[in-house]
Amino acid sequence: MTHSMKLLLAGAVLVLGMGSAQASTLDVVRDSNGAVVKTTLGDCLRTNWENGCDECGGEKQAAPQIQTETKSVYFDFGKAKLTKDGKKALDALAASIIAKGTSVTNVRVAGYADRIGSATANEKLSKKRADAVRQYLVSKGVINAQVVETRWFGDSVTATNCPKKLSKAKLIKCLQPDRRVDVEIDTVAVAK
Numbered sequence: 001m002t003h004s005m006k007l008l009l010a011g012a013v014l015v016l017g018m019g020s021a022q023a024s025t026l027d028v029v030r031d032s033n034g035a036v037v038k039t040t041l042g043d044c045l046r047t048n049w050e051n052g053c054d055e056c057g058g059e060k061q062a063a064p065q066i067q068t069e070t071k072s073v074y075f076d077f078g079k080a081k082l083t084k085d086g087k088k089a090l091d092a093l094a095a096s097i098i099a100k101g102t103s104v105t106n107v108r109v110a111g112y113a114d115r116i117g118s119a120t121a122n123e124k125l126s127k128k129r130a131d132a133v134r135q136y137l138v139s140k141g142v143i144n145a146q147v148v149e150t151r152w153f154g155d156s157v158t159a160t161n162c163p164k165k166l167s168k169a170k171l172i173k174c175l176q177p178d179r180r181v182d183v184e185i186d187t188v189a190v191a192k
Contacts, residue, residue, distance in 0.1 A: 066105065066186050069093060073133055075179045077114075077172050080128035082136060090133065093183065094142040102187035104143050109134050110182045111152040112159075114175035123154035133181040143185070 029037040071093045073086040082090070097104065111130030113122035130152045137143045155178065162174035 066188050069096060069185045071183045073181045074176060075129055077179065080125055080132055082132055090136055094140045097142050097185065097187060101190055103190045104147060104185055105188055106186040107143050107148040108184040109148060109150045112157060112178055112180050113155050114178040115155045119154055123152060126154050127152035129181050133183060
């Protein structure tokens, strides 16, 4: 009885030992050529993350460093057309992303308007401004339209504190920072 128990235990140890040897080759996903499949961030695609015996090693790679680039683009009073300065600012943002060789993971575009005019008109204007910036960035090939989150706030979020007793011309000039679109682009370094 004791002898058969020892044989059973020895068999279990042998099977477990073989199992871990096979597990090291089975815990990573391989393509049809036998190469290890990696994510776009360079992580091994695994069937068992906890195994440290495969060729990818047991150490989890550090989380990718997401960097956010921001830019504000300003608009003329009552207009949703990009100005030359606005296009230059967006071109510089696009060039920066391309020069760094990063991949865009998320884009947030938020349009705003000043307080002059009705709330309904300002909401429509801020939407048109946000759409103009989104379309311009997509046309440059820097971002994919699917990663863009576009919002518009009309005159509900102000950046200014202009006195109410200004002439219309001075008020329009003072409210310039409210006529804008803010762009935030999250990027991550591409694994080489």
